[in-house]
Structures are given as C-alpha cells and as structure tokens.
Amino acid sequence: MLTKNTKVLIAELTKDCNSLCTHCSYWKNKSNCYLDINYFKKVFDEMKNNGLDTVMLTGGEPLLHPNLLEMLRLISQDGVKIKLASNGLLLDKYYEDIMCLADEIVISLDSSNKETYHKIRGVDAFNNIIDVVSKIINSSSKTKIKFSFLIQKDNFSELLDFIEFSKKIGVKDISFLVPNYFGDFNKENSGNAYYEKSMFMDESEIEEFEKKILPVLIDYINEGIISFNRTEKELYNILDYFKLQAGINSKDIFRNGKCRFPIDTVVLRADGTFNTCLFLPITYSCEKPDKRIVDTISEYKIKYLFENTYFNKYCAKCFEVSSYT
Numbered sequence: 001m002l003t004k005n006t007k008v009l010i011a012e013l014t015k016d017c018n019s020l021c022t023h024c025s026y027w028k029n030k031s032n033c034y035l036d037i038n039y040f041k042k043v044f045d046e047m048k049n050n051g052l053d054t055v056m057l058t059g060g061e062p063l064l065h066p067n068l069l070e071m072l073r074l075i076s077q078d079g080v081k082i083k084l085a086s087n088g089l090l091l092d093k094y095y096e097d098i099m100c101l102a103d104e105i106v107i108s109l110d111s112s113n114k115e116t117y118h119k120i121r122g123v124d125a126f127n128n129i130i131d132v133v134s135k136i137i138n139s140s141s142k143t144k145i146k147f148s149f150l151i152q153k154d155n156f157s158e159l160l161d162f163i164e165f166s167k168k169i170g171v172k173d174i175s176f177l178v179p180n181y182f183g184d185f186n187k188e189n190s191g192n193a194y195y196e197k198s199m200f201m202d203e204s205e206i207e208e209f210e211k212k213i214l215p216v217l218i219d220y221i222n223e224g225i226i227s228f229n230r231t232e233k234e235l236y237n238i239l240d241y242f243k244l245q246a247g248i249n250s251k252d253i254f255r256n257g258k259c260r261f262p263i264d265t266v267v268l269r270a271d272g273t274f275n276t277c278l279f280l281p282i283t284y285s286c287e288k289p290d291k292r293i294v295d296t297i298s299e300y301k302i303k304y305l306f307e308n309t310y311f312n313k314y315c316a317k318c319f320e321v322s323s324y325t
Contacts, residue, residue, distance in 0.1 A: 006047065006050065006051065006052065006264060006265070006266050006294070006297065006301075007051060007052065007053040007054060007264045007265070008052075008053065008054045008055075008056060008264055008265040008266075009043070009044070009047055009052060009054070009055045009056070009265075009266055009268060010055075010056045010058060010265060010266070010267045010268070010278065011035060011040060011055060011056070011057050011058070011071075011268045012035065012058055012059060012060065012267065012268065012269050012270045012278070013034065013035050013057055013058070013059050013060065013062040013064075013065040013068065013071075013270060014031075014033060014034045014035065014059050014060040014061065014062065014064050014065055014270050015029065015031040015033045015059070015060045015270050016030060016031055016032065016033070016034075016059070016060045016061065016064055017059060017060045017061040017064070017087070018061050018064060018087070018089050018090070018123075019061065019087040019089060019108075019121050019122060019123055020121065020122025020123055021108075021120060021121050021122055022119070022120055022121075022122065022154075022199075023120070023150060023152065023179060023196075023199055026059070026060050026061075027122075031270075033270045033271055034064075034065055034066065034270060035065065035268065035269075035270045035271075035272070036272060037067040037070060037071060039272050040071060040268070041074060042293070043268055043286075043293055044074065044075065044078075046292060046293045046294050047266075047293075047294060048078050048080060050294045052080055053080065053081060054080065054081040054082075054083060055075050055080055055081070055082055055083070056083040056084075056085060057071065057072075057082070057083070057084050057085070058084075058085040058278070059085075059270075060270070061086060061087055061089070061090070062084060062085065062086060063084075063086055063089075063090040063091070063093070063094055064090070068094070069094070069097050069101075072097070072098070072101040072102065073101065075101075076101045081103045081104075082101060082102045082103050082104070083102070083103060083104045083105075083106065084098065084102045084104070084105045084106070085106045085108070085148075086105060086106070086107055086108070087107070087108050087121070088107040088108070088109070088125070088129040088132065088133070089123065089125055089128075089129070091105075091107075091129065091132040091133075091136075092128060092131075092132045095132050095135060095136060098143065099136055099139060099141035099142075099143050100141070102143050103142065103143065103144065104143065104144045104145075104146060105136075105143060105144075105145055105146070106146045106147075106148050106175060107129065107133065107145065107146070107147055107148065108121075108148045108150070109129070109147045109148065109149065109162075110148070110149055110150050110152075110155055111149075111155050111158055111162060112158065112161055112162040112164075112165035112166070113158055113161070114126045114127065116154060116155055116158060119154060120150075120152075120154055120155060130169065133145055133169065133171065134169055134170075137169065137170040137171070138170075144173065145170075145171050145173070146171070146173040146174065146175055147162075147166055147171050147173070147174050147175070148174075148175045148177060149162055149174060149175070149176055149177065150177045150178070150179065151176060151177065151178055151179075151238065152179055152199040152200070152201075153198070153199055153200060153201050153202075153205065154199075156201060156205065156208075156209055156213065157205075157208065157213075159213055159217075160213060160216055160217075162174075163220065163226060166226065167225070167226055172225075172226050172227055173226070173227045173228075173229075174226065174227070174228055174229070175228075175229040176228060176229060176230050176235075176238065178238055178241055178242075178319045179199045179200065180279065180318050180319050180320075197245070200242060200245045200246060201242050201246065202246060203246055203248055206239070206242050206243055206246060206248070209239065209242070210239055214235060214236075214239055217235055218232055218235065221235075237319070238319075241319050261276055261277045261320070262276040262277070262301055263301075265277075266297050266301075267280075269283055271283075272285070272287075273285055274286055274296075274297060274300070276300070276301070277315075279318065280315075284296070284300050
C-alpha cells in the first residue's frame, strides 16, 4: 500500500514567525494560525501505524506553538524520530525539554558573521543562539545540532568561514539550501517562503563561487570531517542552478523530472490541510467521514505521481527536482 512508503510527516505547526528574514514572507503575514493539537494526535496515531519513521516539526517558527512540548512528548513516547526546524530564537526558553525529546534540531543561521546574520535574518540574536547551541553540544544530550545555510548573494562569500566556525563550536552537519525561484507563484502563495531575483549571484560572483568555494566544498566531502546534505553532484547542480538564474547556462539541470517528496513524505499544514511539499500551493482535506486519513493521503499521492498536472505547473523548475537521483 502506498501509505506504507510515507516515512516522514512534516508538520507545519504555525504560519507565524518571530524572525524577519529578507528571503521569507511568513513574518509579513500574521495569521495566528496554529495546528490543532487534537487533529495532530489523530493524524499521528494513524500514520505511526502505517510505517511512519520521522516527524519534522516546522513552521513558521514551531517553537511559537503553545502545545509544542506536548507534541514532542507524544511523538517521543512512540519511538518516532523527532526533527525540529527552527530559527533558534526561543531555544533558550525550551532547550532543557528539547534536549530530552528531540533527535535533531536544524537551526537556520545563514552566516557566522553577526552583521550578515542580522542583515539576512532581521534580528540581533546571533550570540544568544550560539550560546544555547554550545550548551546543547557540551551537554550529555542525544540531540544532534545541524545548521542550515541558504546560499545567496549576501552570504555566499562567507560560506567557507561558516563551515570552519561550525566545526569550531562542534556542529558537524550543515544543510545547504538554495533560493528556489518560481516567479509570481511564490508571491501568490502567501505564508510560504518566497525568493526574489535580487538574492541570486551575478556572473562575477558565480565565477568566484565556482573557482574559490566549490573546490573546497568538494574537499570537505572527500575528507569526511563534516557532513553536508549535498553530494558532490548536487553541489555542482547548485552552481549550474545559479548560472541558469543568471542566464549564463543552457544546461538542463531539471532533466530528471522526479522528486522524492511525494513518495516518502507528506506535509500537514497549520490549517489542518495536507499537501506533498512545503512549496506547493495546492492542499487537500482529509476530513472525510468514510475514509481514514492515511487512505486519502494515498489517493493524493497516486494523483501526484501519475498525473503530470501538478509537476508541470509547479515543480518543473524546483532545485530539488534537479538533485533527485
């Protein structure tokens, strides 16, 4: 049964955020929308009996949810892995509880330079976040810390310094992201992150990235000292992607035309609807009295996987499609 392949539940706990990132619209749309904990319990109970392996709690900023700790305890007592994607601003409030419950915290940092961090993320909180991260790393907690770095015009030149900084404080896992650009689609999709063309590198900056930064990243991969979420092939895809956005690359990096998310992942939105990806604007309800939630999810998975309507309209130019192997 297709739902047996749904290993990951991404739960958007809220559409609100307390960060002011230049690359994101969540904080611009005060929704006061929080995922109902009773509905979350219902979804979780069904999915854990159908092969669920991991729950990723995200947002907006998930630490804003008033029932966050109750959700964490519910998931952890059933042996399902917990990943938490956060900006880190409220970690000092919750870190003792989170250390006992979460398996991994992915903190969006985007720079190891305090001024660049402030410029990109709109808040003066760099030192506070690093202090809490250091507490967790130096504790006996099982929780793994991973940093997220959105490669863009304002920070690409600091990427190697960011890696060395991460190593120095004991963070050995880094997730590289790129600003997926879908044009007007992003702006229409209020509440989701969207990216402006101004975030992309120009031709001279791309050349610097290619000649000075990319070779060192490949060396890091070969050394195995620090773990990236990207393979060597995917790092070259990042280069080609920026070239494509700058109009200096004709290579079809989207030729695979596939994506792993509809196969093993489902997204539960803060309003209780579902979809196959955080970036897709199309959602569906599983509130059908004659069907289980997991059966409705299965139907929509089949619709997405075997009908090209969604893919051709929304997914064909997503970077993650270019990286699917």
